[in-house]
Amino acid sequence: MNADRLLRDTLREWAEETPPPPGPDLASRALLRRRRRRATSLTVAAAAFALLAGGVAVPVLAQSDQPVHSGPGSLIDNTVSAHPRESPPRHLIAAGDVAVSAYQSDWKTQTQDGVERTTYTWYVYDRGTKRYEKTRWGWLDVAPGMRQAAVLEKTLPASRVGILDLDTGKVTKWIPLARKAGGVQWSPDGKRLVVTTYRGYPDVETSARDRFTPHARTGYYLVDVDSGRKEYRPMGVDTGDSSVGAGRIDVRWSRDGTLLVVPTPPGGAMETWYDLDGQASEKAPSYEGSDAAPSGLSPDGRYYTVGDGWTATVKETRTHRTVSGSSGSMTLAWADNGRLVRWECRPDRGCTRGMGERLVLTDPAGRSRVPLTGYRYDDSPREWEPLITRR
Amino acid sequence: MNDEEERRFREFVAARSPALMRTATLLTGGDTHAAEDLLQTALAKAVGRWGRLDNPEAYLRRVLYRQQVSLWRLLSTRRETTVAELPDAAGREDSTGPAELRIQMRRALARLTVRQRSMLVLRYFEDCPEREVAELLGCSVGTVRSTTHRALAKLRKLVPELDPGAATRDHEFGNSPSEVWK
Known part of the structure; x- marks a missing residue:
C-alpha cells in the first residue's frame, strides 16, 4: 500500500472509531467552567480595587531581576531603543549590535486556479524620519551597518537587483539579471549578495505539483556588489513527495559567510551546503541548519543556540551544557556577548508564533528581560515579521 | 451569554x-x-x-x-503522549497486511511528539495546505515542512514495512536531513 494512502486511511479509521463525547454534559461543563473562571476574575479584580481603595501599596511583579526603564517609548540606555507599546514598531527597535532594520507586514493572500499567492509590504527604518516607512519593494535585505539595502522590484520575480542607499532613499546601482530573482540576502561582510532565482512568483502555495512547478526555484546568483560581477548556479528544488507546497525556498549564507545553504535541493535532502566556489561542503555546525535558531553562535563564541523552529535553548560552547533557564521562545540574534534578542510569550496564556509574543532583550539564562516591542496581534491586528541586522 | x-x-x-x-x-x-x-x-x-x-x-x-x-x-x-491501548491485529500470520500496518501506524503516531502529530493530522486528515498549517499552529511554512519531514521519517523508522530498503540502511531518524517520505 502506498505510504501516503496508509497514513490517511489510518487517521480516518482511527477518527471513526472515536467514542462520542458525553454530549449534553460537555456543553454544561464548558458553561460551568466559564462561569467559574469569570467569578474568579471578578474576585481578583475586586480584591485589587479594595487594596487600592485602602491605599495599600502593591508591589508590581518584576519582569526583571534588575531595574530597567521600559516606558511607552524609550531609549533605555545608549545601546537599547525599545518601544514596548508598539506592534508593529513605528520607532527604532535596537539593542547592542543589532536592530530591527525592517519588517514585513500587511500579508495579502489571493487564490487563483488552486494556487495561493501571498504578497507582503516591507517597512524599512528611515534615519531621516526616525520611523519605519512603508516601501514599494517586492523583497529586500538590509546590509550589515544599515547604510544600504538590496531591493527587488514589486513584480516578482524581478529582472534586476538594486542597491538602495538608506540615507538618501535612492537606488545607487542596478545589477541586471538574466534569470529572474525572488529573494536576496547580503553576505555577513556586506560585500556580496546571494540572489535566489525563480521561474515565477515565489510566494505561492499549492497542493497540485503541476501548478507549483511554474513558480519553483531555478538557482542562485553570487554577486560581488562593488564590481557587479556575478556567477549563476542552477539549483532547482526537490519535487518529490516530501516537498510539494510553498514556493519560496531562498538560498542563504552561513553566519561566517564561508558557505551557502540550499534548502530542499533535488534528491530529497532537507538542505545541502556549498562553498563559495560551488563545491558541495561537509555539513555545517548544528546551529547553522535551516531549522536552527537564527541567533547561532554568540560574538565571542562562548554560547550557541539550538532550536527546532519553534523554541530555542542556549548552550555553552565548551561544555555543550544547556544554560539553566534559557529554554523558551525563539532566539533571533545576539545583541552582544551576553545578551540576546528573542521572542517572549505573554506569561498568562499559551501563545504561538505571530500571536501573543513580543521581542525582548535577555541574558542567556533569561533572568533579565527588557521588553523591546509590544505583543504581536494583541496590541495590533497587524501581523509583522522583523528583519534583524547588525548595525 | x-x-x-x-x-x-x-x-x-x-x-x-x-x-x-x-x-x-x-x-x-x-x-x-x-x-x-x-x-x-x-x-x-x-x-x-x-x-x-x-x-x-x-x-x-x-x-x-x-x-x-x-x-x-x-x-x-x-514530549510523548501516553500511548493508548490499541487492539491487537486479528491476523498475526500476515504481519504486513493492511490491518496490521494501520495498527502499527497508530502505535507509531502515538509515539510522535504532539507537534509532529498535529502537523500530520492537519496535513493528512484535515488536508490543510502548508500555509494554513503554519497559520493554525503559529509557525513558519519552513517549520511545517521540516517538522512534517521529521515526523514522516520517524514513522518510517517505527514502521519499517513502509520502506523495504530501510532495514539495510543506517537510520538517524528524527534528525537526518536525508530522510524522505517516499
Whole structure:
C-alpha cells in the first residue's frame, strides 16, 4: 500500500472509531467552567480595587531581576531603543549590535486556479524620519551597518537587483539579471549578495505539483556588489513527495559567510551546503541548519543556540551544557556577548508564533528581560515579521 | 451569554462535538480522556466569545490545535503522549497486511511528539495546505515542512514495512536531513 494512502486511511479509521463525547454534559461543563473562571476574575479584580481603595501599596511583579526603564517609548540606555507599546514598531527597535532594520507586514493572500499567492509590504527604518516607512519593494535585505539595502522590484520575480542607499532613499546601482530573482540576502561582510532565482512568483502555495512547478526555484546568483560581477548556479528544488507546497525556498549564507545553504535541493535532502566556489561542503555546525535558531553562535563564541523552529535553548560552547533557564521562545540574534534578542510569550496564556509574543532583550539564562516591542496581534491586528541586522 | 446564545451553544455542541472529538482524539494520540479535556477547554474558551464568533467550528479547531501545542510547551519534558491501548491485529500470520500496518501506524503516531502529530493530522486528515498549517499552529511554512519531514521519517523508522530498503540502511531518524517520505 502506498505510504501516503496508509497514513490517511489510518487517521480516518482511527477518527471513526472515536467514542462520542458525553454530549449534553460537555456543553454544561464548558458553561460551568466559564462561569467559574469569570467569578474568579471578578474576585481578583475586586480584591485589587479594595487594596487600592485602602491605599495599600502593591508591589508590581518584576519582569526583571534588575531595574530597567521600559516606558511607552524609550531609549533605555545608549545601546537599547525599545518601544514596548508598539506592534508593529513605528520607532527604532535596537539593542547592542543589532536592530530591527525592517519588517514585513500587511500579508495579502489571493487564490487563483488552486494556487495561493501571498504578497507582503516591507517597512524599512528611515534615519531621516526616525520611523519605519512603508516601501514599494517586492523583497529586500538590509546590509550589515544599515547604510544600504538590496531591493527587488514589486513584480516578482524581478529582472534586476538594486542597491538602495538608506540615507538618501535612492537606488545607487542596478545589477541586471538574466534569470529572474525572488529573494536576496547580503553576505555577513556586506560585500556580496546571494540572489535566489525563480521561474515565477515565489510566494505561492499549492497542493497540485503541476501548478507549483511554474513558480519553483531555478538557482542562485553570487554577486560581488562593488564590481557587479556575478556567477549563476542552477539549483532547482526537490519535487518529490516530501516537498510539494510553498514556493519560496531562498538560498542563504552561513553566519561566517564561508558557505551557502540550499534548502530542499533535488534528491530529497532537507538542505545541502556549498562553498563559495560551488563545491558541495561537509555539513555545517548544528546551529547553522535551516531549522536552527537564527541567533547561532554568540560574538565571542562562548554560547550557541539550538532550536527546532519553534523554541530555542542556549548552550555553552565548551561544555555543550544547556544554560539553566534559557529554554523558551525563539532566539533571533545576539545583541552582544551576553545578551540576546528573542521572542517572549505573554506569561498568562499559551501563545504561538505571530500571536501573543513580543521581542525582548535577555541574558542567556533569561533572568533579565527588557521588553523591546509590544505583543504581536494583541496590541495590533497587524501581523509583522522583523528583519534583524547588525548595525 | 444570554439564554438564546446558550441554547445555540448547546445545539452546536450536540451537533459538532463528535467531529471535534475525533480531531481531539487524533491530536492526543488516541488518549480519549485527554481529548475530552482538550475539547472542553476549547469549548470553555468559545463560550467567552460565543456572540462574536462568525465561524465557531473554525475557531474551535484553531483553539484545539493551538491549545494542544501550547500544552506541549508547558509540559515540554513530557514530549510523548501516553500511548493508548490499541487492539491487537486479528491476523498475526500476515504481519504486513493492511490491518496490521494501520495498527502499527497508530502505535507509531502515538509515539510522535504532539507537534509532529498535529502537523500530520492537519496535513493528512484535515488536508490543510502548508500555509494554513503554519497559520493554525503559529509557525513558519519552513517549520511545517521540516517538522512534517521529521515526523514522516520517524514513522518510517517505527514502521519499517513502509520502506523495504530501510532495514539495510543506517537510520538517524528524527534528525537526518536525508530522510524522505517516499
